[in-house]
Amino acid sequence: MAEPKASRGGALHPLAELTRVRMLEFLREPEAVFWVFVFPVLLALALGIAFRDSGATSYRVGVTDPAIADRLAGAPTLSVAAMERSAALEALGRGRLDIVVEVEPGSEPLPRLVYRFDQTRPEGRAARLAVDDALQRAYGRLEPLQHRDERTADRGSRYIDFLIPGLIGLNLMGSGMWGIGFSIVVARTRGLLKRFAATPMRRPHYLVSYALSRLLFLVLEVAAIVGFGWLMFGVAVRGPLLAVLAVAIGGGLTFAALGLLVAARSRTIESVSGWMNLLMLPMWLLSGSFFSYERFPEAFWPAIRLLPLTAVNDALRAVFRGEALLAGALPELAVLAAWGLVSFAIAVRRFRWQ
């Protein structure tokens, strides 16, 4: 206690130096900067364009009978083409048409129709309803009920609105686990960990410096994706931005701990890569980054919700939708805390310094 504060000869506190060095190393690795900052934005751009404005798409209808094609011509959500039967069937098989309308031979005076579509595809089912509706009316069906379409705001329910929080989650996972796991194993194979262990450095400082440098970069990563989504596609965060940050920090720390765990003992890049993929691939698929996990049977949902990436994605979407601040995300934050603390505890205990 009475000891005068050591000057450390021009250096800062070891934790500060370790964190600083981590950040410098990261920034001097152009590939890493690309994957962490540029790639998610490019992905958002590509997917945002590919799936843009899906509400306004029209169904692609192939019609083998010119008379029927004429009747359909004015229908608002249909793009209709009259074509040979064989060509129409081929186009349907290749997914270039959503539905083919044929007329049964010898069905006069009113045609008997055959609708061909893939009923496993939502577009096929919707196209069938729209075509049938349009034709029935064209042939004189009366509408007993009056109605008026009131469209909900597209904003918030488009694919890009779903995607942006998922991309943030994915990015937190990728940069946390790869960024940390990889550099620790590299340091181990280069004998650097052993060299540090030969100094009076406090070992937890080394591990904590990874988490700290992640936290600092995480703010930029999340800001890059949120900012891009907002500027390019108008994806709005309806909850407070601080809540986004809080969830991101929770997720970032959890994935940092998982990265530490995976790297705790690996001696080679190959083995750490294998473990990373084993851990991350299921989450890529299951955790609802690109599509909702509710497409899987309901019996699986509780298990899927226990995955850390699912927790991050769900919590982020809740904040984006503006639901009940953080209180709504408590179960997700609890899942994250459990993964993070358990992983960190095991990682520290099992960490191999040589």
Place this chain on the structure above:
Amino acid sequence: MSGTGNDRGVAARCVGLVKRYPGVVAVDGLDLEVRRGECFGLLGPNGAGKTTTVEILEGLNTPDDGVVEVLGQRWGTGDDRLLRERLGIQLQETQLADKLTVAETVRLFRSFYRHGRPVDEVIRLVSLDEKRNARVGKLSGGQKQRLALACALVSAPELMFLDEPTTGLDPQARRHVWDVVESFRQGGGTVILTTHYMEEAARLCDRLAIVDHGRRIALGTPAELVASLGADQILELHAGGELDADRLGMLPGVAGVSARNGGWMVRVRDVGAALPAVLGELERAGAPLEQLTTHQATLEDVFVHLTGRGLRDG
């Protein structure tokens, strides 16, 4: 904490050190005592157990048996971190981070120690001032090795461990490293050094232990060890026929003979007397001379004499 009174002069010691790995005994009952202020060398071929021994002394590895004391303290019995504050360590195969600069690297290591030298002073000490802001990845092998020394010196250590500090360096880079070690010695520091270069051992070390198969096979100053050969010249010869070792050994001026690499290594007290006698013996045996060299006896010859192998033989 501190040892008994007569230990004051001892920087490090180990007694009956044993380390086994599956299928191999790396260190086999080694005794060493390193005095304060000296440069003590472990000379031996690759795989002799030098690195294992040093890593046990450094507290990076644990022995299966034996006693280790460094600066009067045993690892794991007191505050190991306090002991580490007093050591400077260069490991055999550390590759420092390529993306950091020289100054950033030294500064990082400096931050681990409560007391030590200022970063700039250490960089000057190893003559890397001009490379201060160069990335580690851009340094030459010799410069990297001096940076490793800087990281060891930054704690202003009482005891410095150097494990093969010049392996793979060209002669000029090697001399540069030696200069740094010698200036540390002049400041009163103790050095424990491993090497398989006998020139390095002869140049830097006050005392040496020659180590083979995890055992100490000789101990002394470089001059004492060379003197133990009983000869100051070595005559190496290859002949095209059978020679009788006993007859060779009895020739005038010859101290001893051993077979080596299909030829003979003759330890010679008096070249003037021995050379004609050896040539005469060849003629008598009807073995034509194929090759003959003679050189001043070195530590290498001591090792060959003790083991029948060279320091750099596989």
